[in-house]
Amino acid sequence: xxxxxxxxxxxxxxxxxxxxxxxxxxxQDFLVDVVLHTDTRAAAASDDLRDTLDYGxxxxxxxxxxxxxxxxxxxxxxxxxxxxxxTLCAHVEVTVHKPQAPIAHxxxxxxxxxxxxRAAAAPxxxxxxxxxxxxxxxxxxxxxxxxxxxxxxxxxEAVSALDRHxxxxxxxxxxxxxxxxxxxxxxxxxxxxxxxxxxxxxxxxLLSVCQGIEVAAGRTRxxxxxxxxxxxDLVRYVPAGADxxxxxxxxxxxxxxxxxxxxxxxxxxxxxxxxxDVRPEARVxxxxxxxxxxxxVDRAADSDGIRPTELSLT
Numbered sequence: 633x634x635x636x637x638x639x640x641x642x643x644x645x646x647x648x649x650x651x652x653x654x655x656x657x658x659x660q661d662f663l664v665d666v667v668l669h670t671d672t673r674a675a676a677a678s679d680d681l682r683d684t685l686d687y688g689x690x691x692x693x694x695x696x697x698x699x700x701x702x703x704x705x706x707x708x709x710x711x712x713x714x715x716x717x718x719t720l721c722a723h724v725e726v727t728v729h730k731p732q733a734p735i736a737h738x739x740x741x742x743x744x745x746x747x748x749x750r751a752a753a754a755p756x757x758x759x760x761x762x763x764x765x766x767x768x769x770x771x772x773x774x775x776x777x778x779x780x781x782x783x784x785x786x787x788x789e790a791v792s793a794l795d796r797h798x799x800x801x802x803x804x805x806x807x808x809x810x811x812x813x814x815x816x817x818x819x820x821x822x823x824x825x826x827x828x829x830x831x832x833x834x835x836x837x838l839l840s841v842c843q844g845i846e847v848a849a850g851r852t853r854x855x856x857x858x859x860x861x862x863x864x865d866l867v868r869y870v871p872a873g874a875d876x877x878x879x880x881x882x883x884x885x886x887x888x889x890x891x892x893x894x895x896x897x898x899x900x901x902x903x904x905x906x907x908x909d910v911r912p913e914a915r916v917x918x919x920x921x922x923x924x925x926x927x928x929v930d931r932a933a934d935s936d937g938i939r940p941t942e943l944s945l946t
């Protein structure tokens with residue numbers, strides 16, 4: 633385990649967290665300390681931002697979480713910050729200070745300190761050797777959706793967060809589509825979109841980044857197919873130098889954390905429609921058939937429920 637640390641202390645942001653009504657209405661300042669346990673030797677040798685953790689981007693993400701949806705407990709706030717940090721490194725310490733806590737006595741501070749470790753992911757390889765990303769810029773398709781809060785803002789901020797990551801570059805964006813909910817129909821329509829990215833990180837780590845962005849937007853996972861503030865799905869990932877439109881080039885993984893290609897993407901017009909927008913020449917495996925993505929959209933059971941809007945992701 634590395635003994636190197638990147639420490640960000642005293643980050644101040646205003647939030648509306650607490651159990652009392654006046655805390656939720658008026659808000660107060662919170663201070664956050666974050667310690668990222670990481671190995672800095674590669675960055676020291678290269679002097680390249682891409683080889684380290686960008687503390688400016690980290691600060692932006694932590695402030696977004698603090699300024700996000702109201703929570704009752706700072707324990708929960710600390711956990712959400714730690715969840716995001718674990719997309720960047722495997723070991724993190726987070727301290728949340730609440731110096732204006734509603735206590736009827738003189739005091740200096742209230743703080744919650746937590747230490748968390750990333751669970752080891754052990755996906756099972758199912759394809760032939762060589763299907764994992766080679767060194768260099770792999771490519772991926774990521775599907776986005778939201779139907780709570782401010783969905784357009786959530787989608788645009790998610791794309792911006794992806795592009796700010798030092799090892800991810802957004803290379804293409806779709807229009808935003810309005811789609812009828814699938815599975816649980818007693819909820820608002822979704823706004824859906826898709827992006828393509830170039831990245832030098834592996835699939836499981838890319839999924840972790842996506843989940844960290846969801847957490848920063850206040851995403852929870854209480855209901856399968858239920859409403860959510862933000863959803864990011866890794867749909868397709870191909871190694872460096874491979875054709876992103878070719879299903880034969882896809883990385884294939886089966887594991888508790890991630891399955892690739894996405895097992896249901898070929899059935900969902902709300903994924904395929906935006907994907908076709910950004911990669912109109914893509915082909916999709918549908919059972920034993922390889923179909924042009926436009927034909928796959930038409931075959932999807934929910935194809936009548938998606939409508940392009942004039943809204944963009946940028």
